[in-house]
Amino acid sequence: MFVAELQKMLALPGVWTGAAVAVLGTAALTLLNAVGVRDALVAGRPEDTGYGSAFDTAFAAMPIGTVGAVVIGVIAVSSEYTANSPDAGGGRQIGTTLVAVPRRASVLVAKVTAVVLLVIATAVVAVPASVALAEAIIADAATATVPLDEAVRRCLGAALYWTLTALLALAVTVFTRSGVVPLLVLVVNSSLVSVSLLLTMLTPLAHWLPDMAGRRLFGDVDTVAGGLxxxxxxxxxxxxxxALLAVAGTVFSRRDA
Structure with missing residues (x-):
């Protein structure tokens, strides 16, 4: 079942689009940041940049990867409910999936496992590539370095944050059975306007929301006061x-396809 779900996901253009957003998006933003940081440091104006090391410069772009993770998590489920073209019968993949594997809990577990593998594989490519790009551009102009143990921790933290974000997106898509709402809400919240961040200005309980709780996995310890x-x-x-996956599993098992 896992192999079947993985093969299905690898055949979806949307999954490759999500991976490309994570890899190319972080690389592109790293390129822009690194050029600006290098120029400021070479000109003797370190106050014009918030980063003294190439590693920190690269990690400023890591939140972009959450957009790609959201796309992968959403597509894993929404593709099942997308109607085929009339030439192909107009049916949906979910019918075929449940005929082949009637045990719905097993289907969801296989999807979760495939999403975890794909997001981690994407992080393994995107994170080192962005760090290497920043190192190549800034080179000797850097005024600070990040210890190896901290660098490893933050790389693992970024991969974990992307993975958990993808699983949250997957669970929400099980509820909606459509990718439109989860993509719109989660992508906007991850890249443009963080509703959770705005809520922290009203109540400290907002720091316990999933995206706010995990945002320091990137190593930014100077974020909003009161964060975890x-x-x-x-x-x-x-x-x-x-918790959301458990609820999604219950809904998926009891609701009509």
Whole structure:
């Protein structure tokens, strides 16, 4: 079942689009940031940039990868409910999937596993590539370095954040059975206007929302006061993902296809 779900996802253009957004998006933003940081440092104007190291410069672009993760998580489910062309009968993939595998919980587990693998594989490409690009551009102009242990922790944190975000997107799409609303809401919240961040200005409880809880996994310890540290934040975000997946599993098993 896992192999079948993985093969289906690899055949979807939307999944490759999500991976491309994560890889190329982070690389493009890293390129822009790194050029600006290098020029400021070479000109003796470190106050014009918030980054002294190439690693920090690259990681400023990591949140863009969450958009790609959202796309992968949404497409994994929404593709099942997208109607085929009239020439292909106009049916939906979900019917064929459930005929082949009547155990719906197993279908969802296979999808979750495939999404986790694809998002991690995307992070394995995107994160080192962006760091290497920043290192190549800034080179000796850097005025600071990030210790190896911290760099490894933040790389793993970025991959974990992307993965949990993809699982949250997958669970929400199970509820909606359409990719339009999850994509619109989650992409906007991840890249343009963070509703969770705005809510922290009204109540500190908003720091326990999934995206706010995990945002320090990237290593930004100077974010909004009152935010959770990386360890507890990761646990809270994972708890959100598991809880929503459990509810999604119940809904998926009991609702008509």
């Amino acid at each position: 540290s990386p360890g507890p934040g990761a646990l809270v975000m994972a708890a959100w993902a598991l």
